[in-house]
Amino acid sequence: MHGLANPARFLRMARWLMPLCMGVGVLVAAAALGWGVFLAPAERLQGETVRIMYLHVPAAWLGMAGWIGIAGASFAELVWRHPLSVIAARACAVPGAVFTALCLVTGSLWGRPAWGTWWVWDGRLTSMLVLLFLYFGWLALAQASEAADGGQSRAPAIFGLVGAVNIPIIHYSVIWWNSQHQPPSITLGKSAISGDFLWPLLLAMLGFTLIFAGCVLARMRALLATRQADARLRRKALGAVEAF
Amino acid sequence: MREAMDPWSFVIAAYAIGIGATLGMIGWSLLTMRRAEKRRDAARKR
Numbered sequence: 001m002h003g004l005a006n007p008a009r010f011l012r013m014a015r016w017l018m019p020l021c022m023g024v025g026v027l028v029a030a031a032a033l034g035w036g037v038f039l040a041p042a043e044r045l046q047g048e049t050v051r052i053m054y055l056h057v058p059a060a061w062l063g064m065a066g067w068i069g070i071a072g073a074s075f076a077e078l079v080w081r082h083p084l085s086v087i088a089a090r091a092c093a094v095p096g097a098v099f100t101a102l103c104l105v106t107g108s109l110w111g112r113p114a115w116g117t118w119w120v121w122d123g124r125l126t127s128m129l130v131l132l133f134l135y136f137g138w139l140a141l142a143q144a145s146e147a148a149d150g151g152q153s154r155a156p157a158i159f160g161l162v163g164a165v166n167i168p169i170i171h172y173s174v175i176w177w178n179s180q181h182q183p184p185s186i187t188l189g190k191s192a193i194s195g196d197f198l199w200p201l202l203l204a205m206l207g208f209t210l211i212f213a214g215c216v217l218a219r220m221r222a223l224l225a226t227r228q229a230d231a232r233l234r235r236k237a238l239g240a241v242e243a244f
Numbered sequence: 245m246r247e248a249m250d251p252w253s254f255v256i257a258a259y260a261i262g263i264g265a266t267l268g269m270i271g272w273s274l275l276t277m278r279r280a281e282k283r284r285d286a287a288r289k290r
Contacts, residue, residue, distance in 0.1 A: 022270065029266075033259070048251040055262040098269050102262055109258040113249050211266060218273035225280035229287040236290065 007224060010084055014217045022214030029058075029207025035200040043197070052110040054200055058208035059103035063131060064167055065212065066096015067160075070138065071167075074160035084220070087227070089160055090142055091219035095212050097135035104128060115180050123173030124181040127166060134163045 036054035043050035069092035077085035107125065108118045119125065138159055145153040174183045185192045186201075193201070 022274075026270070033263070037255070037259070049254055051255045052258045055258055059262070095269060095273075098265055102265055105261055106258045109254045109261075113251055113254050208266070211270065215269055215273040218277040222273070222277040222280040225277070225284040229280070229284040232284070232287040236287075 007084060011221065011224065014221055018214050018217035018221065020214075021210045021217060025207050025210025025212075025214055027207070028203060029211060032200050032204035032207050036204065040200050041196050046114055049110055049113045050197070052106050053197070054204045056103060056106040056110055057201060058205045059099045059106060060128070061205060062208055062212045063096060063100030063103050063128065064170060065209070066092045066099060067131060067134065067164060067167060069096065069216070070160040071164035074157035077157045078154060078161070084224075086157075087220050087223045088216075089156065090223055091216045093135060093139050093142065094219065095215045097132065097139065099208075099212065100128065100132045100135060104132065111180070117180075120180045122179040122181060123177040124170065124179050127170040127173050131166055131170060134166060138163065 033054055036051050040051070040054075042048045070089045073085045073089035073092065076082045077089065104125075107128075111120075112118050138156060141159055142156045145156055171184075173179065174181050186198075191198055
């Protein structure tokens with residue numbers, strides 16, 4: 001982990017890992033969605049709408065995983081001052097926000113036929129909406145920090161760690177409070193879902209996770225390249241001023 | 245009284261939005277990466 005904090009070593013690894021994650025992820029996710037739509041059976045009570053699960057559950061997992069990534073990178077930034085940790089946190093933010101928004105939209109589209117409503121203000125839905133707002137706030141803060149001092153401020157890292165409090169709230173919301181939303185069907189080593197639904201779901205989670213990892217690596221390469229270009233142009237400008 | 249709803253219209257809408265957003269995010273990530281790396285390479289050559 002500490003070895004990868006070296007930007008040159010990270011770039012060497014990201015050059016082959018990013019297209020691999022992206023390519024395999026797209027193939028696996030496409031196969032899983034095809035399985036979910038065309039081969040998996042309809043559910044006894046929910047009928048065909050259960051097929052939304054193959055998008056909704058991976059989106060929910062990755063919405064939370066994105067913030068766990070921000071919190072982990074923020075911790076590394078505050079404790080070890082890794083040069084890549086600021087970039088890693090920034091790279092997780094947009095994909096995490098996109099998947100959180102997708103989770104809310106697909107959940108709403110599933111809720112209408114299943115519950116008879118697009119939205120309810122219960123613990124799970126509200127805490128997921130709070131996560132989306134946390135992403136917006138974090139992105140705005142990171143942008144402001146970049147503009148003010150080139151990303152030197154520790155404020156986004158502190159926000160990233162404090163915001164992680166919302167992750168266990170999302171997870172346990174369906175256990176702590178009465179909710180329209182069902183309790184967790186998959187826990188570590190246990191599943192209440194029949195294999196007919198479980199296998200395409202696990203495959204979809206793997207495919208979308210690989211896509212997420214590929215996007216994060218691509219964002220990290222982009223942010224790193226932007227910083228390197230800015231630093232080089234600044235050095236050249238300073239050199240030109242001194243020569244003048 | 246229960247409303248009659250076609251479940252497939254919800255499934256199709258969810259998949260269209262989900263696949264569209266995912267492909268959009270992949271395209272945007274790759275495009276911004278290519279642009280940034282091109283700019284860095286141009287700055288190195290200058």
